[in-house]
Amino acid sequence: MQIEVREIPVLREELHVGRLSSGLTVFVLPRPGFHKKYASFATHYGSVDNCFVPPGGRRVCVPDGIAHFLEHTLFEKENGNASDWFSELGASSNAYTSYLLTTYLFSCTDRFEACLDILLNFVLEPYFSPANIEKERGIIEQELLMYDDMPDRRVILALLEALYHEHPVRVDIGGTVQSIREVTAELLTACYDTFYHPENMSLVVLGDVEPVRVIEQVAENVDRRGFAKRGAIERIFPAEPPQVRERRVEIEMTASRPRLALGFKELPEAAPGRGQLRERLLMGLVLRSLFGRSSPLYSALYEDGLIDDSFYSYYESSPTYGHTLVGGETDDPDKLLDRLQSGIAEHVDRGIDADEFERLRRAYLGRFLDNFNSLEQVAASFLSHHVRGSWLFDTFELVESLTVEEANDRLQRHFASENFSVAILRPKG
């Protein structure tokens, strides 16, 4: 077991990193004076990992939504439900699945060590029974139906289907009511055995804790389990053409108003890790200059009644996909689309000026600092960076090092190719 201490000067905090012999990496960020202690145990396994070759095994392809199904089912044990064990100690527990990660977490103000053992035990000791699988299928079906009643979610799903030909990011994280019917104990076990190995997992702990003691406790729990060293998991992604699949899609559902969602596709070219983090930060500043509240385009669209507070823009990428999504509610999606296209073209021509860039950089840092108030948010951001091979705290230094020339270059390359799709949701009836 090795422990390394990394200083985070801006925050005046220290991150302790423990690398265990089982392959698990443990990150501890002490927060003296906090009552809450928080732990997040994550596997680098999300909804997009539905075709893979386990180390030393053969290629497996599994139904959509199985990572999320596995997350639900893992709480169920022969002798009860893990979330009850946390409740008995007064802790609250939860879990979530994203495109790239499955995360199990708890927060407590008392009995931290007991809670930490429960977390490690329940995630590392699976129990898949037919009865529990059927029960979770019923619950997940209601969860998916709830999402299907949400217009904002539906229009983004339609857009991702238009942007991507093959990549599984085009499918809802939870899968579909049809796909989850195909989930079996055998398939869950195949996924579990592949992805729930300490080499593929990490643990983040925050709060008023003693880092060395935490790391020792985790080592004692995990290293005794006799996990063998393994090679890498091969994740198989279908070949994704750089061009969008469809320019325009329209859907109908009961909603108070139409929604427009516009997506720009740009599969990442920068090296994974720090290189892609730099790209994401640049994109963050580019999108603020283009669509942020201080941008001329935002003001004009707002004043003309084409957008409101629901308007959003963000960039999301992983080593295998990358896109900007822009949209919101509007009474006139076609007119908004025209105005967005011409506004983007003007901005690409004009470019970002140096003063504006400085102001946006400053604002970005202030907002970024605000994220560090919440232990949940720090853990989630940290893991989201970690799974992409980047280091959350590099953000401070990288944002300072970005230049307006790079930002303009990014702006050009991302938008000038006009590689976009449009999804419009129109109210039914």
Added chain:
Amino acid sequence: MSDITFSTWELRPGVHLHVAPTEKFKTVRIRVALETPLAQDTATANALVPMVLRRGSQRYPTLRDIARHLESLYGSAFGFDTRKIGESQIIEAHYHVPSERFLPGADGLLRASVEFLAETLLRPLLTADGAFLPEYVQSERESLRQRIDGLVDERMQYAVQRCYANMCRDEPFGIYRYGKSEDLSHIDPAGLYARYERLIGESRVHIIVVGAVDPEKTRELFAAGFPIPRDGLVDIPAPAVAQPKSVRTVVERLDVLQGVLVLGCRLPVRYADDAYPALLMYNGVLGGFSHSKLFMEVRERASLAYTAFSRMDTVKGVQILFAGIDVGKFEQARDIMLRQLDDVREGKVTDSELEATRKALVNGLRSGLDDPGQIIHARLLGAVGGRQWGVDELVAAVEDVTRDDIAEVARGVALDTVYFLRDHAGEDEGHAD
């Protein structure tokens, strides 16, 4: 245990400043809350006021000017919202500014923040004859209309509001926090400005500051830099108390895939009552957590729902029991949910339910001290609800609540309205459920 201690001053009649200095957070958060009675004839106009204010002030006349100014203040976040606590409508401005400690060279951010809040709240952009700008009023009227009409897109919140609107149709609590869209066409720029003047002049004002600040310096900054005019204080009546004579069932139809069942209840205990800790325990045992009866029975045992919980407004004294269910499972889900309430009334609460609830509440109360948003909300709830419960005080009281105390609360709970939002299937068969 509590490390958050507020200092409080009355800066002007009805203007209360609450400051909690702490080094725990990376930002300073400020909330300015205007508390006014929730009433049919003013709710919509009150909700429109902050939407017009955020469009521009005398010094920052456009959205863009405001946004650029906030960016230059290190991305300070600023927004308005309107909420309902009990039968008070709260118009509030939120402001987060990075703590000066973490930004070398960024001195004077707190002063600049107070100046900005005073500018947006107290110096709105006006026409020559002293009305709000017609184009801002016009455009924000549309925004508010869409916000009100858009509630239907959030099926769960919509169902909860529809349940309360039916249940409290003769009480202010039934009013939606943003009012109703029919009112909007009657609101003109001059009338809205008159409403603004009364809102600013007559509301009870709570200014709450949490972060790395010096309380005395903060008081001086607000006392001198936030000259909110005072023109008599509006009377905020205690929330109306009503008891249901019989249970009403309301079924509404929409083109939905999932049904939403909401049971609206009246509570026998309020926020300021000594029995409030027992009320918290009652709600926790019934539906506050994932170990609670509603979640365990409706979701885990019957596999009927993904969400099943209960929530309260303790200032008003109402509660909803909630589940998102298959449209065909209405009776089954309703009966299971009501059975849980009966079990609590009869004292059928296991030791593990009792202790898990107690610990979860204590955990939540203590964890709240690590979250500036929760600290501010608890302070505001205390100001509106008429009692400032300290965290230590509440924890100690929760520790003492017994199964009998909980059963006694539950026996005083009265089911008022059963609301079900469902699809159109079977609508033509000519009978209501």
